[in-house]
Amino acid sequence: MLLARAGISVLAVDRAAFGSDTLSTHFLWPRTTGLLAKWGLLEAVAASGCPPIEQVTADYGPVALKGRPSAVDGTAAMYCPRRTVLDRLLVEAARGAGAEMRDETTFRELLREGSRARGVRLQDKDGNVREVCSRLVVGADGLWSPVARAVGAATDVEHETLTCGYYAYWSGVPTSGVEFYVRQGSDILVFPTHAGLTCIWAGRARGAWEAYRGDVEGTYHGILALAPGLAQRVVKGARATPFRGTSKLPNFYRRSAGAGWALVGDAAYHRDPLTGMGIGDAFLGADLLATAVLGGLGDGDARLDDLLDGRLADYQTEFRRRTQPVFDYTVRAAGLADPSSALPLYARIAESAEDTTRFMDVLAGALPFKDFFNPVNLSHLMRR
Numbered sequence: 001m002l003l004a005r006a007g008i009s010v011l012a013v014d015r016a017a018f019g020s021d022t023l024s025t026h027f028l029w030p031r032t033t034g035l036l037a038k039w040g041l042l043e044a045v046a047a048s049g050c051p052p053i054e055q056v057t058a059d060y061g062p063v064a065l066k067g068r069p070s071a072v073d074g075t076a077a078m079y080c081p082r083r084t085v086l087d088r089l090l091v092e093a094a095r096g097a098g099a100e101m102r103d104e105t106t107f108r109e110l111l112r113e114g115s116r117a118r119g120v121r122l123q124d125k126d127g128n129v130r131e132v133c134s135r136l137v138v139g140a141d142g143l144w145s146p147v148a149r150a151v152g153a154a155t156d157v158e159h160e161t162l163t164c165g166y167y168a169y170w171s172g173v174p175t176s177g178v179e180f181y182v183r184q185g186s187d188i189l190v191f192p193t194h195a196g197l198t199c200i201w202a203g204r205a206r207g208a209w210e211a212y213r214g215d216v217e218g219t220y221h222g223i224l225a226l227a228p229g230l231a232q233r234v235v236k237g238a239r240a241t242p243f244r245g246t247s248k249l250p251n252f253y254r255r256s257a258g259a260g261w262a263l264v265g266d267a268a269y270h271r272d273p274l275t276g277m278g279i280g281d282a283f284l285g286a287d288l289l290a291t292a293v294l295g296g297l298g299d300g301d302a303r304l305d306d307l308l309d310g311r312l313a314d315y316q317t318e319f320r321r322r323t324q325p326v327f328d329y330t331v332r333a334a335g336l337a338d339p340s341s342a343l344p345l346y347a348r349i350a351e352s353a354e355d356t357t358r359f360m361d362v363l364a365g366a367l368p369f370k371d372f373f374n375p376v377n378l379s380h381l382m383r384r
Contacts, residue, residue, distance in 0.1 A: 001039070001090065002097075002290035003099070003294070004094060004099035007098075008294070008297065010094075010098075010099040010100065011099070011100045011134075013101075013102045013107065014102075015105065015106040016104070018087065018091045018101065019087055021082070021083055022083050022087075023246060024278070025167065025276060025278075026082065026083055026199070027053075027178060027191050028045075028078060028280065029078060029276065029280055030070070030072040030075055030366070031072040031364060031366055033045075033075050035280075035284070035287055037073070037074075037077075038073065038287075039093070041089065044089050044093075045085075045089065046077070048085050048194065050080065050082075050085065051079075051080075051193075052078065053079060053080065053178050053192070055067070055176050056068055056069070056178045056360055056363065057177065057179045058180045059181045059227065060181075060339040060342070061339070061340075063343050063347050064350075065346060065350045067357055069360040069361045069363065070357060070361050070366060078178070080178070080199065081193065081194065082193050085194060105123070105124050106122065107121075107122060108122060108129070109121040110137065110147070110150040116305070117137045117259060117260035118133055118260060119137065120132055120137055136260060137261045137262075138262050138289070139151070139263045139264070139267045140263075141267055143267070143270055145263060145267035151258055151261045155254050156255055157253040157327075158250065159251040161206045161247065161248060161249045161251075162249070162272055163203045163205060163274065163334050164206050164209040164247035164249065165202055165203030165212070165246070166202060166216055166220055166243040166244060167200060167202070167244060168199075168200065168242065168243045168244070169240045169241040170240060171197055171240045172237035172238055173198040173237035174233060175192045175198055177192070178190065178276075181227045181230070183226045183227075184338035184339070186202070186204050186226055186336060187201075187202075187204075188201065188223060188227055189273075189276065200224075201273070202219075202220045202223035203336075204219070204336075205336050206247060206249075209247040212245075213245070216245065220243065249270075249272050251270065251330065251331050251334070253268070253269050254268055256315075257312035257313050257315055259305070259309055260305070262289055262292075262293075262315065264286055265281075265282040266278070268316075268319070269281060269319070271330040274334045275329065275333060275363065277365050280365060281323055281365075284323070288319050291315075293308070295311045296309070296311030296312065326365040329362065329365075332369070348382060349381060359372065
């Protein structure tokens, strides 16, 4: 969408049908809705019938913090749109900008000129094969990116999977906004979304996966029982979808730029879903990559390949700089350590509206963890 709006000729393909569902919790913090507002799409999300989020609750058992993060670039709105709605909205916006969009089309092979990517070989649902030459190939193709494999993109920062879990959509489960519950070895995420449904994720430490998948429903409700008020609401509701789950939630950065290619979204960078940052980081990557490409394509002269590659390298550097605090905080939080030792600190934070907002800014990825949880600030909080 962003490249097409700037007059670049773009072909986007997806092996699935556009608008189909995908494994995803789908919370949009203000740093995410801020980009939608910048792109002129936030009103469309609001008009889709998605309920606005007015409050975030971070519940640690005896202590719960309730508030909302600061606005980002003038946008304070928060939503949890179904991917079936959000993805279709983005596809139509790209089409409206002039991009050629082809679904049910599969990437088969990278075309090369020496060591440089020069296009792709594609296959449609009828088995027809097409070669497309291009100045740039972008893999926005997810965690197990075939484009990343084709270009040999190394994983140069990696932490093991820390959690696993299942989620389902529920009807008749009222919420006061988004709810995060953290207990030792478990986490629960609650997101109100379209059609009066609530998406509820129940996670555990990765080592519990075999037992979990052996009794999904029993284990899921056992985790919800750690938050009795939520569990009571769920009992009064009805599950509207099957459970969906995964134990494959690695935390990594891949090399995401090279000679005529780039990676964006989960293909470039993935972290545990506990903090609800995935879509926001994907949008940030798209915005930074589009800026880099527009600065590097020049007038199409092949002699400017070095300029493009340099801008792509700058994209990788800037993206990592912007997301490293989120990555580090997520890896820390996904350890699901016993929160009891931090309860006195959380209680002090909850006493102050200003400190609660700053805490929410950490959760939202707008304030680096170390800028709030540092010895000087912690000493101030505990003395207050």
